[in-house]
Structures are given as C-alpha cells and as structure tokens.
Amino acid sequence: MSDDVWTALVKGVLGFAHSRAGDMVGTTFKDTGSFITSLFDGASGTTKTALDTIKTDVKDLTPIGKALADALKPKFAEAKTAVTNMATEIGTDPFDIPAAARAATELGYVLVAFDEALDILAEKIAERENNPASKQQVLDAIGGITDPWKAPFQSLGADTIKGFDALCKAVLGIDNAHNDVANALVWSRTDKKLGLKFASTGNTSLAPLSFDGAYLETFVDYKTVAKVGVELHTKVKAGLRSDKMLEKIMPGEAKTADTDQIAISLDSADGLTFGAGKDKKMVLPVRFAFPGVELREFAIAQPAKDNKGSQNRIDVMVTIAGKIGDVFAVVVEGGGISIRWVTDAAPEVKPKIPTGIGARIKTGVVSGGGYLRYSEDTSEYGGVFDLQFAKFGVTAIGLLGTEPFSFVVVIGVHFLPKIDLGFGFTLNGLGGILAIQRAVDTAVLRDGLKTDIVGQLLFPSDPVAAAPKILDQLAKVFPVRDGGFVVGPIAEIGWGSQAGFVKARLGIVLSLPDPKVVILGALEIGVPSADIKPDKRIVDIHADLLGEITPDYFLLKVSIINSKLFTLTLSGDIALFIKWAGEGAFALSVGGFFPKYDAPKEIGKLDRMAIKFKPPVDWLKISAEAYVAITSNSIQFGGKVDLSADVGVASAHAWIQLDALFQWAPYFHFIVILDVGIEVKAFGATIAGVHFHGELSGDQPWRLEGTATAEILWWDVDVDIGPLTWGEPRPADAPQVDSVDTAAQGLMADAAWTPILPPDALQLVRFADVGTERLFHPLGRLEVKQSRVPLETDIDRIGSSPVSAKRVYLAEPKVNLTDAAAVSTVKDRFSPGHFLALKDDQLMARPDFEQMPAGLVVAASAKPTFPGDVHAAYAWNTVFPHHADVAAQRDDWRIERTAKTMLGVSAVAKARQNTANPYLEKIPKAPDPVLADPGLVSVVHRDTLVALSPAMTDIGATSAAEILRGSNDLGVLASGMAA
Numbered sequence: 001m002s003d004d005v006w007t008a009l010v011k012g013v014l015g016f017a018h019s020r021a022g023d024m025v026g027t028t029f030k031d032t033g034s035f036i037t038s039l040f041d042g043a044s045g046t047t048k049t050a051l052d053t054i055k056t057d058v059k060d061l062t063p064i065g066k067a068l069a070d071a072l073k074p075k076f077a078e079a080k081t082a083v084t085n086m087a088t089e090i091g092t093d094p095f096d097i098p099a100a101a102r103a104a105t106e107l108g109y110v111l112v113a114f115d116e117a118l119d120i121l122a123e124k125i126a127e128r129e130n131n132p133a134s135k136q137q138v139l140d141a142i143g144g145i146t147d148p149w150k151a152p153f154q155s156l157g158a159d160t161i162k163g164f165d166a167l168c169k170a171v172l173g174i175d176n177a178h179n180d181v182a183n184a185l186v187w188s189r190t191d192k193k194l195g196l197k198f199a200s201t202g203n204t205s206l207a208p209l210s211f212d213g214a215y216l217e218t219f220v221d222y223k224t225v226a227k228v229g230v231e232l233h234t235k236v237k238a239g240l241r242s243d244k245m246l247e248k249i250m251p252g253e254a255k256t257a258d259t260d261q262i263a264i265s266l267d268s269a270d271g272l273t274f275g276a277g278k279d280k281k282m283v284l285p286v287r288f289a290f291p292g293v294e295l296r297e298f299a300i301a302q303p304a305k306d307n308k309g310s311q312n313r314i315d316v317m318v319t320i321a322g323k324i325g326d327v328f329a330v331v332v333e334g335g336g337i338s339i340r341w342v343t344d345a346a347p348e349v350k351p352k353i354p355t356g357i358g359a360r361i362k363t364g365v366v367s368g369g370g371y372l373r374y375s376e377d378t379s380e381y382g383g384v385f386d387l388q389f390a391k392f393g394v395t396a397i398g399l400l401g402t403e404p405f406s407f408v409v410v411i412g413v414h415f416l417p418k419i420d421l422g423f424g425f426t427l428n429g430l431g432g433i434l435a436i437q438r439a440v441d442t443a444v445l446r447d448g449l450k451t452d453i454v455g456q457l458l459f460p461s462d463p464v465a466a467a468p469k470i471l472d473q474l475a476k477v478f479p480v481r482d483g484g485f486v487v488g489p490i491a492e493i494g495w496g497s498q499a500g501f502v503k504a505r506l507g508i509v510l511s512l513p514d515p516k517v518v519i520l521g522a523l524e525i526g527v528p529s530a531d532i533k534p535d536k537r538i539v540d541i542h543a544d545l546l547g548e549i550t551p552d553y554f555l556l557k558v559s560i561i562n563s564k565l566f567t568l569t570l571s572g573d574i575a576l577f578i579k580w581a582g583e584g585a586f587a588l589s590v591g592g593f594f595p596k597y598d599a600p601k602e603i604g605k606l607d608r609m610a611i612k613f614k615p616p617v618d619w620l621k622i623s624a625e626a627y628v629a630i631t632s633n634s635i636q637f638g639g640k641v642d643l644s645a646d647v648g649v650a651s652a653h654a655w656i657q658l659d660a661l662f663q664w665a666p667y668f669h670f671i672v673i674l675d676v677g678i679e680v681k682a683f684g685a686t687i688a689g690v691h692f693h694g695e696l697s698g699d700q701p702w703r704l705e706g707t708a709t710a711e712i713l714w715w716d717v718d719v720d721i722g723p724l725t726w727g728e729p730r731p732a733d734a735p736q737v738d739s740v741d742t743a744a745q746g747l748m749a750d751a752a753w754t755p756i757l758p759p760d761a762l763q764l765v766r767f768a769d770v771g772t773e774r775l776f777h778p779l780g781r782l783e784v785k786q787s788r789v790p791l792e793t794d795i796d797r798i799g800s801s802p803v804s805a806k807r808v809y810l811a812e813p814k815v816n817l818t819d820a821a822a823v824s825t826v827k828d829r830f831s832p833g834h835f836l837a838l839k840d841d842q843l844m845a846r847p848d849f850e851q852m853p854a855g856l857v858v859a860a861s862a863k864p865t866f867p868g869d870v871h872a873a874y875a876w877n878t879v880f881p882h883h884a885d886v887a888a889q890r891d892d893w894r895i896e897r898t899a900k901t902m903l904g905v906s907a908v909a910k911a912r913q914n915t916a917n918p919y920l921e922k923i924p925k926a927p928d929p930v931l932a933d934p935g936l937v938s939v940v941h942r943d944t945l946v947a948l949s950p951a952m953t954d955i956g957a958t959s960a961a962e963i964l965r966g967s968n969d970l971g972v973l974a975s976g977m978a979a
Contacts, residue, residue, distance in 0.1 A: 011090065011100065014086070014100060014103045014104070014107070015090055017107055018086050018087060018090060018103075018107070021079075021082075021107060021110045022083050024079075024114075025076075025079050025080050025083050028114075029075075029076045029079050029080065029113075029114075029117075030076075031076070032058050032065075032068060032069040032073075033055060033059065035072060035076075035117065036051055036054060036055045036058065037055070039121075049714055050125045051125070054068065054121070054124060064124065064127075067124070068120070068124045071124075072120060072121070075113045075114075075116055075117040075120070076117070078109060078113045079113040079114065081109075082106045082107070082109035082110045082113070083106070083110060086103050086106035086107055086110075089102045090103050217231045217233065280301060280302040280303075281299055281300070281301040282299060282300055282301070283297055283299045292322055292324060293320070293321070293322045294320070294322070295319075295320055296319045296320065296321050296331075297317075297318065297319035297333075298317075299316075299317045299319075300314060300316055301314070301317060302314055302315075303376075312340055312341040313338055313339065313340040314338070314339045314340075315336060315337070315339075315352055316336045316337050316338075316339065316352075317335065317336040317352065318336050319331065319333045319334065320332050320335075326362060327361065327362055327363060328361050329359065329360045330357070330358065330359045330360075331357070331358045331359075332354050332356075333354055333355055333356040333357070334354050334355030334356060335351075335352060335353065335354035335355075336351075336352045337349055337350065337351055338350050338351075353374050354374070355373060355375075355376075356372070356373040356374075358371045358372075358464070358467075359371075360464075365389070365390065366387055366388065366389055367387070367388050368386045368388050368393075368464070369385070369386060369387075370383065370384060370385030370387075370464060371383065371384045371385070371468075373467075373468070378401065379401065379402045379403040380399060380400065380401045380402070380475070381399070381401075382399045382400075382471040382474070382475075383396075383397075383398055384396070384397050384398075384463045384464055384467040384470060384471065385463075385464070386462070386464050388414075388416070389416075390416075391416055392414060392415055392416055393413070393414035393416060394412075394413055394414075395411070395412045395414070395431075395459065395460070395463055396409060396411045396412075397409070397410045397457070397460075397470055397471070397474060398410070398474075399471065399474055399475055399478075401437075404437065404480065404482075405437060406435075406436065406437035406438050406480045407434075407435065407436045407437065407438070408433075408434070408436075408438050408474060408486070409433075409434055410431070410432075410457055410458075410474070410490070412430070412431030412490060413429055413430055414428060414429040414459070414492075415427065415428060415429060417498060418498060418500070420497065424495050424496055425493060425494065425495050426493070426495070426496075426497065426500070427491070427492075427493060427494075428493065428494045428500075429492040430491050430492075431459070431490045431491070432487070432488065432490055433487065433488050433489075433490060434486070434487050435478050435484065435485070435486035436484075436485060437481065437482065437483070437485075438478040438479065438480055438481055438486060439478065439481035439484040439511055439514070440478060440486055440511040440516070440518050441477055441478070441479050442516075442518060442546065442548050442555075443604075444476045444477050445518070445520070445546050446546055446557060446604045447605075448473065448476075448477075449544040449545075449557065449558075449559035449573075450559055450561055450607075451561075452522070452542065452544055452561060452562070453473050453477070454520045454521065454544040454546065455505065455522035455542070455544060456469065456470050456473055457470070457473065457474065457477065457520070458490050458492070458505040458506075458507055458520060458521075459490070459492050459505050482943075483513060483944075484512070484513075485511075486509050486511045486512075487509065487510055488507055488509030488510055489508065490506065490520075491505070491506055492504070492505045493506070494530075496529070496530075499528070500526075500530050501525065501529065501530060502523070502524070502525050502526075502530060503523070503524040503526075503530045503531075504521065504522075504524075505521065505522040505523075506519075506520070506521045507519070507521070513942065513943050514550065515550075515551070516549060516551075517547075517548070517549040518546070518547065518549075519546070519547030519556075520545070520547075521543075521544070521545030521546075522542075522543070522544050522545070523541070523542070523543040523545070524540075524541065524542055525539060526539060526540055526541075527539035534562070537564075538566060539564070539565055539566065540563060540564050541560070541563045541564075541565070541570070542560070542561050542562045542563050543558055543559065543560045544558070544561065545558045546558075551581065553577065553578060553579035553580065553581065553585075553602060554577070554578045554579075555575070555576070555577050555602055555603065556577075557573065557574070557576075557604070558573065558574040558575075559572075559573050559607075560572050560573070560574075567613065568611050568612065569610075569611070569612040569613075569614075570610070570611060571607060571609075571610045572590075572591050572608055572609030572610055572625075573589075573591065573592065573605075573609075574589070574590050574591075575587070575588075575603045575606055576589075577600050577602060577603050579602075584829045584847070584848060584849035584850075585600050585631075585847055585848045585849065586631060586632045586848060587600055587603065587629065587630070587631050588629065588631075589603070589606055589628070589629035589630075590609060590627060590628050590629070591606065591608045591609035591625070591626055591627030591628065591629075592607065592608050592627040593627070593629045593636055594629070594634075594636040594638065594659055594661040594844075595659055595673070596661070596844060597629075597631075597634075597636060597661065597844050598844055600847075606627075608625035608626065608639075609625060609626050609627060610624070610625040611623065611624050611625070619646050619647050620643075620645050621643070621644050621645075622641075622642070622643050623641075624641045624642070625639060625640050626638065626639035626640075627639070631848060632831075632848040632849070633663050633664060633831070633833065634664070634844075635661075636659075636661045637660055638658050638659035638673075639657070640655065640656070640658075641655065641657075642654075642655045649682060650682045651680075651681045652678070652679070652681070653678070653679050653681075654678040655675070655676065655677055655678075656674075656675075656676040657673075657675040658672070658673070658674055658675075659672070659673040660672045660673075661844075663843070667730070667800055668699070669699075670697065670698060670699070671695065672695070672696045673693075673694070673695050674692070674693070674694050674706075675692070675693045676691075676692050677689065677690060677691035677692065678690055678691075679691070679711070687712075687713065688711065688712050688713075689710070690708075690709070690710050690711075691708070691709040691711075692706060692707070692708045692709075693706055693707050694706025694721060698727070699727065700727065700728060700729060700730035701725050701726060701728065701729050701730070702725065702726050702727045703722075703723055703724070703725050704721065704722050704723065704724045704725075705721065705722040705723040706720075706722065707719070707720055707721065708721060734799070734801040735801060736802045736803065736804055737798050737801040737802070737803055737804065738804045738805075739789050739795065739798060739804055739805045739806075739808050740804070740805050740808055742788050742789050742798065743786060743788060743789040743791065745788070746786025746787065746788040746789070747784060747786050747855070752784055752785055752786050753782065753783075753784055754782070754783040754784075754785070755775070755776045755777060755781075755782060755783075756780050756781040756782065756783055756857070757777050758777060758779045758780045758781075759974075778860065779860070781823055781857050781858060781859050782858045783855065783856075783857050783858075784826075784855045784856055784857075784858065785826045785828060785855030786854060786855060787828050787830070789808050790808075790830045790835060790853060790854065791808050791809055791810060791852070791853040791855070792807070792808075792809050792825070793835075793853065794806050795808075796836055796837040797834075797836075798834070798835060799834060810855070810856055813856060813858045815858070815860060820858045820859065820860070821858070821859040822856050822857070822858055822859070823857040823858065823859050824856070824857050824956060824961070825857075826853070826854055826855040826856060826857055827852060827853055828851070828854035828855075829849040829850065829852075830850060830851075830852045830854075831848065831849055831850075832846045832847070832849075832850055833846070936956065936974075937954075937955065937956075937960050937972040937974050938952060938954060938955070938972065938973045939952040939955070939960050939963050939964065939970055939971075939972060940970070940971055940972070940973045941969065941970060941971075942968075942970060942971045945973065948963075960972045
C-alpha cells in the first residue's frame with residue numbers, strides 16, 4: 001500500500017512538472033523572439049542591451065538573427081516533442097515506476113533543450129566581443145538567467161494547489177506552500193538537477209515516526225539517466241554530542257546538535273528506499289542515556305550492491321558513547337549485527353565489526369588518545385594513536401590491508417623537553433616510514449601540497465582529531481602495489497632553543513622497485529613561538545616541500561600555505577626541475593610561468609607568489625602577486641596589483657597586470673602582455689569603467705595589438721588597436737651552411753670516436769701503452785657520434801643559417817673495406833628551435849631538448865677476412881739443463897717461461913693435480929662459456945626482469961628503443977654470457 005501512496009506522489013510531481021513544462025513550451029519556446037523576451041526580466045545593464053540588440057537582429061532578419069533562429073528552431077521542436085511524449089507516459093495505466101522513469105527522461109529532454117538553447121544564444125551574443133574576459137562575462141551573465149523556467153511556477157493551476165498544499169501541511173507544517181514555489185525552486189545547470197525544497201518550521205511527525213525537524217524535496221535529475229523522485233529529510237539530536245571531551249573522540253564528527261539525513265526516498269531508478277549514501281543508512285529517532293553512557297545512534301543500513309556479501313542483507317548498527325569524569329572517554333561507532341536472508345533458509349545473523357573506535361585518556365602520567373577504523377569495502381584497518389608521557393610522546397599512523405596484504409606505518413617520537421644540539425638548534429623528534437606492498441604516489445603529494453598533506457603525515461599536531469583525513473591521505477600517498485617497498489627516516493629539527501621559533505619536519509624515503517628517492521618536508525616559522533596556536537602568532541609561515549629523484553629527472557617543489565607576516569597574507573609556489581633523460585629540460589620558477597608557456601607536466605600547477613594586505617578598514621582590500629621563471633632558452637616574469645573598495649551601495653575595482661617572456665633561441669624575441677583597468681559600480685551596476693588589454697612583441701619588427709574599452713552607464717565603446725607593425729624586419733639569415741660538411745667535421749673530431757669493450761674484456765686481453773694512438777678491441781664495438789647536426793631528420797637551419805641539405809645520413813660503415821655490422825643508432829639531445837623553423841607558440845609548446853639520431857654503434861665486419869700467407873723458418877734448439885753455459889743462453893731461449901707453460905699442461909701435471917684433489921674427477925665439468933652477440937638485448941619488465949615475450953628476447957638495441965618509447969614500466973637487459 002505504501003508503494004501505491006509514494007507512486008501516486010511521484011505521479012503528482014510529474015503531472016505538476018508536465019503542466020509547467022507545457023506552459024513554458026507555449027510561451028518561452030514559442031519562437032526565437034519569445035525566447036529572447038523571456039530572458040529580459042533576469043538581465044540588467046549591458047546584458048539587457050545585448051539581448052535587445054540580438055532581438056532586433058532576429059526581427060530584421062539580419063544574417064546574425066537568421067543564423068540564431070535557424071540554430072534555435074530544432075531545440076524548440078525537441079522540447080515540444082518531449083512534452084507530448086511525457087503526457088503519454090504519465091497517462092500509462094497502471095502507472096508504475098518504469099513509466100515514471102520514462103516520463104522523467106522526457107522532462108529531462110525539455111530541460112536539456114532549454115539549456116542548449118541558452119548556450120546557443122550566449123555564444124551568438126559573445127561573438128561580438130573581442131576581449132576574452134568580456135566574452136566570458138557575457139556567457140556567464142546569459143547562462144545565469146533563471147526567469148524563464150521560474151515564470152511558469154509563479155501562478156499555479158487550481159488543480160495542483162490542493163494536493164500539494166495538503167502534503168506540505170501534513171509533513172512540514174507549512175500553509176499555502178504553493179505561493180512560494182518559484183522561490184523554492186533550485187536548478188543546477190552543472191549537476192543537471194531541478195529541485196523543489198520546503199523546510200518544516202519545527203518538530204513534526206509522519207506516523208509512526210517523529211522527527212526533530214524535516215523538509216521535503218522533490219527533484220528531477222537528468223545528468224546521466226533521467227530520474228524523478230521525492231526525498232524526506234529529517235534531523236535527529238543526541239544529548240551528549242555537545243560534550244567538549246566527547247567531541248574530540250570520534251574524529252570528523254559534526255559538533256552541532258543536529259544531524260541531517262534522508263529518511264525515506266522514492267525515485268524512478270531505485271524505487272522505494274530508506275536512508276542515503278552508498279549504504280542507504282537511516283538513523284532512527286531512538287535514544288536513551290544513563291549517567292556517563294549514551295546510545296547516540298541507532299541506525300539501519302542496506303549495504304551497497306557492490307559490497308561483499310551485501311545481497312539480501314540489512315545491518316543494524318549502534319553508536320555508544322561513554323565517559324568516566326574527565327579521565328576517560330570512549331566512543332564505539334557502527335557496531336551491531338548483520339542480517340542476511342538466504343533462499344529457503346532461516347535468516348543468518350552475524351556480529352558486525354564496529355567501523356570506528358575512539359578513546360581519550362587524561363591522567364597525571366599519560367594523556368592522549370587513539371582512533372581505529374575498519375573499511376568493509378577495502379578490507380583495510382586504519383589506526384592513529386597519540387600518547388604523551390612525562391618525557392616523550394609517541395605518535396603512530398598506520399594502515400593494514402588484508403586482501404591483498406599490504407602495510408604502511410608512520411611512527412614518530414617527540415622529546416619533552418627538546419634535546420639541545422647547540423647554536424639554538426634542537427632535536428624535537430625522530431621516526432620513520434615503512435611500507436610493504438605499497439608505493440609512493442608523488443603526483444598525490446605534489447597536488448596536495450596546498451592542503452598541508454606533508455605536514456599531516458610528518459609529526460601532526462593533533463593526529464587523533466584529524467584521524468579520518470590523515471588515514472585517507474595515507475592511503476592515497478601510499479597506494480597498494482605488488483612488490484612495492486618504501487622505507488626511510490623522518491625527523492623534526494627546531495631552532496630558537498626551547499622557545500621554538502622554527503620547526504622543520506623532514507623525511508627521506510626510498511621507493512622500490514621504481515627506484516626513486518622522495519624528500520618530504522614541512523616548515524613552520526612562528527613568532528613568538530611555533531609551538532603555540534597559529535591564531536596567537538604574529539608571524540606564521542607554513543611551507544610544504546616535495547623532492548623527487550628518479551633515473552629520469554629531479555624535481556623540487558615548495559608551497560607556501562596559510563601564512564601571514566603581521567597583517568600580510570602570503571602564498572605561492574616555488575619549483576626546480578631538471579630532466580636529463582629523453583628530451584631533457586630545465587626550469588626554475590618562483591610563482592609560475594608565462595601564461596602561454598607550456599611548462600613540464602611533472603611540475604604541475606604553480607600558484608603566483610601573492611601578498612594580500614588588509615588595512616584597518618574593512619571596505620578596502622589590496623593584493624599583489626608576481627612570478628619569475630628561467631628555462632634553458634627563456635626568462636619569464638610578471639605580476640599583478642589589485643585594489644578593491646566596497647562601501648555597500650558603491651564599489652570600485654582597479655588593477656594592473658604585466659606578463660613578459662624573453663627568449664634567445666633560435667633568435668632573440670620577446671612578448672609583453674599588459675592588462676590594466678578600473679571600474680566603478682553603484683547598486684551592482686557599472687557606472688563607469690576603462691579597460692585596456694594589449695600585447696607588444698618584437699623586436700624585428702615591433703608589433704602591437706590590443707583592445708581598449710570605455711563604459712559609461714549603459715554605453716560601451718570598444719576600440720581595437722592594431723595590429724600595428726613598425727621597424728626594420730628581421731635581417732636575412734646568415735649564409736647557407738653545408739650541413740653534410742658540418743656533420744663530417746663533427747665525426748672527424750677525436751671525441752666522436754669512443755671504443756666500447758666487450759664483456760669481461762680485461763680478463764681476455766690487456767692493451768699496451770702506445771702513446772697517443774687510440775686502440776679498439778677486436779671483439780668490441782665502436783661508437784661514432786657527433787652533436788652538431790641531427791641525422792636522419794629533416795632540418796630547416798643550423799642556428800640562423802639555412803642548410804644546403806635538409807637531411808643528413810650516414811652510409812653503411814665498412815671495416816677494412818668490408819661491410820661492418822652496424823649495431824644501433826646513437827641519439828643525443830638537440831634543441832628543436834636551433835634546427836627547425838617553428839612559430840612562437842610551437843616553440844614554447846616543444847620541449848627544450850629532444851632526442852635525435854647523432855651517430856652509430858659499429859661492431860666487427862659482417863663477414864670474416866684473412867690476411868695473406870706469411871712464411872716463417874722452422875728451427876729448434878737442444879738444451880742440456882746441466883750444461884755449464886745454460887745460464888748464458890737462458891735469456892735467449894726463455895727456458896723458465898716455456899717450461900712453466902709446458903709443464904702446466906703435461907700429463908704429469910694433470911696427474912699431480914688429481915692426486916692433490918681426489919674429488920676433482922667426480923665434479924662434472926661445466927660447459928665452456930660462449931659469448932653472445934654483445935649488441936643483443938631483451939625487453940623485460942622493470943619489476944620482475946621477465947621478458948615481455950619470446951619475440952622480444954635477443955633483439956637489436958634499436959628495435960628495443962622503439963618498443964620502450966614512452967614507457968616507464970619496461971627496460972632492456974643485455975644478453976651477456978650464454979651457456
């Protein structure tokens with residue numbers, strides 16, 4: 001029966017929405033002129049003037065007006081069709097939830113049609129604006145007009161008033177609710193949701209339940225799958241919830257006396273449900289309390305469908321709080337029982353592990369607390385505890401995953417008092433980070449610097465109070481990874497003796513098998529002390545630091561957050577980036593980069609170095625921001641000063657902004673952008689304003705382009721400046737350069753030839769000292785490389801000079817007039833702007849250096865060669881060891897060397913060796929090692945060193961380089977020695 005009541009309510013909501021949509025289609029969507037007219041009541045100032053102009057264009061059938069009418073006509077037709085289809089679905093007999101879903105979808109089409117029509121109109125009006133800022137202002141102003149969809153609700157039909165008012169009276173205690181429908185409407189264009197909300201005036205009931213407060217909300221959601229529904233929100237109070245000590249036990253719990261929740265909901269997607277959130281949790285108005293003990297919450301939840309074992313299951317949970325004076329307090333949250341219905345069997349009843357347990361203790365010996373939670377979704381336990389003893393304090397934060405197993409813990413010991421190190425420095429604490437089956441996600445750390453993510457992990461000031469946030473951050477910073485291992489020390493150093501003006505927390509961790517070293521830091525500077533609360537400090541500087549060292553690059557990033565210097569507020573980012581692998585790059589920035597410059601993605605977003613000054617008067621605000629950056633081929637700087645005054649009925653705003661970029665490769669060039677303006681408003685409307693936005697570049701030739709705008713009351717005057725060009729053009733390029741000859745000269749240099757020894761070369765042969773001559777091993781390889789011209793690449797110039805040949809390549813190498821075995825191509829870093837004709841925007845978007853072919857690695861000849869015949873005389877000497885003249889002939893015959901060699905391999909020597917080691921014959925002789933081709937490699941996974949596939953084993957280095965391009969998970973392994 002309840003389903004019929006709620007389904008009837010949904011049908012009433014849809015019928016009400018259909019009548020309003022029909023009115024809107026008959027008026028607002030009648031034609032283009034009617035649509036524009038409906039927007040006038042919500043427009044003002046320049047927006048209303050722009051609407052009046054476009055309406056005249058439509059009426060006079062100008063090209064703009066005709067184009068707008070043609071673009072809007074299909075949207076009007078779509079809305080009318082949707083209204084007709086919606087009436088058909090509402091008339092379904094019997095009306096059920098699937099019919100409601102179809103009707104909601106049609107209503108969504110009406111709203112989408114209006115939404116798209118509004119965007120089309122805004123784009124047409126914005127086309128007249130040359131300034132990007134002004135264009136965006138027009139788009140925002142048109143998109144924010146709400147009058148057309150509110151108008152149909154200003155006057156309701158008599159057939160809808162009675163039932164609607166009765167429902168609001170019974171549930172909310174509100175009389176004549178229909179009179180305020182238009183003001184209660186809320187439409188979010190971003191969320192694609194239209195809602196109608198009425199709140200109760202006090203305690204109310206809907207038998208058999210009673211509530212401390214309630215409100216009813218009907219909605220149409222059409223963001224993904226269109227659905228319509230009704231939600232009844234209630235408020236439940238708890239007596240001990242306002243207790244100061246208990247407020248600190250369960251972290252993240254609201255300190256207010258009321259908790260808002262969805263008690264009952266019905267929508268066309270999920271049907272009739274209770275509660276809200278992923279697990280559909282509903283808190284029942286059931287409470288009791290004894291001295292020191294309170295049942296704070298009694299709830300029923302239906303776990304989400306994707307939870308393990310959630311099918312046909314209901315959880316009955318309680319939250320209990322207790323305290324013993326001011327000494328001990330505890331809260332147990334989410335514990336209870338789980339009831340699951342199994343087909344043809346009695347219900348299964350099992351205990352449910354509490355989702356959170358918090359405790360606080362305060363005695364003369366020890367004080368502090370702890371928090372432990374369990375997540376059923378991730379099968380993960382998390383905990384935080386912070387205990388203070390007489391001489392030291394211990395803080396630990398940890399996560400333990402069971403499926404699969406993983407572990408991470410951050411532990412620190414604080415010394416009380418601090419340990420003096422001399423010269424005002426103190427050792428405040430020591431600790432460490434250990435993670436197993438987890439890795440370090442530096443992207444999360446980089447993006448979280450502004451939220452003090454590092455400071456929350458390294459010696460947090462009140463970890464128990466912020467436990468849920470800390471545990472969530474810990475899980476993101478150290479995600480689960482098979483085979484991952486992270487370890488490193490952390491420490492806190494202070495300066496200012498026991499007063500502690502400065503506190504620096506630092507951690508250095510090694511992450512394997514990446515490998516990479518991550519540096520974590522958090523700095524606090526406080527006057528009169530960094531140990532007191534921030535609101536009591538005159539000077540309060542906070543900075544988080546992240547450093548990352550990988551095989552490819554080095555990154556150091558610092559974010560200044562929540563900082564003040566007397567009455568000045570400080571913020572901003574600093575970054576240093578050096579990349580030595582792949583394309584190569586260098587960047588040093590304080591406050592960011594030039595707006596049109598494409599910075600290395602590893603740095604992430606950088607905020608300007610900003611100072612905000614708040615004078616003693618509240619109506620005046622002053623702020624300034626600046627940046628400076630240096631890269632391998634440019635220097636960039638800029639800043640902005642902003643002043644605003646607001647006295648209520650009138651306000652003024654003035655600003656000046658400058659951005660500049662100077663680059664010197666492939667030739668000197670600069671760009672300067674200036675934006676300056678002032679505007680005065682009264683009662684929200686602009687009285688007068690002047691704005692200039694311009695760009696100057698040069699210097700051969702000079703170029704100026706910009707827009708000046710003057711606004712007085714409802715008159716706007718735009719003046720386009722330029723583009724103006726003057727001065728001598730850039731002189732012709734230098735004389736043509738022979739690119740082939742340039743490359744040849746580079747190859748003829750001694751430094752271009754580098755011998756590469758084979759594996760174990762020192763065990764096979766040792767080179768003799770022959771002075772200045774360069775020696776090459778006959779079994780090794782030879783690297784021939786130059787860095788003057790990229791090979792096998794189309795080039796336009798060398799520096800500022802054109803080239804005779806756009807492409808330079810090396811012929812097949814030869815050894816002793818025989819084809820050599822070219823092992824692979826050697827690459828080096830070249831600056832694209834030095835060899836390619838690129839436009840300014842293209843040059844800024846390209847990396848500073850790119851890998852391009854520079855030479856070859858050459859092995860021995862492709863086929864064996866043999867020298868000519870050599871004739872030698874055959875002779876021997878007879879020696880009598882006991883003859884008197886043996887000593888005189890020893891140097892000529894080298895008897896000692898010959899004897900040692902011959903005797904060592906003789907049968908007698910072998911027999912003697914066998915006698916000395918009787919087990920030698922029993923040991924099987926290992927096969928003689930055979931050298932594999934030293935130019936062959938295998939493509940393997942970095943983590944496991946397992947070959948990517950059999951086809952990727954023993955392949956050439958060039959082929960392997962093509963496979964590895966753009967991948968950080970693969971590597972190469974030399975084939976080496978093969979048995």
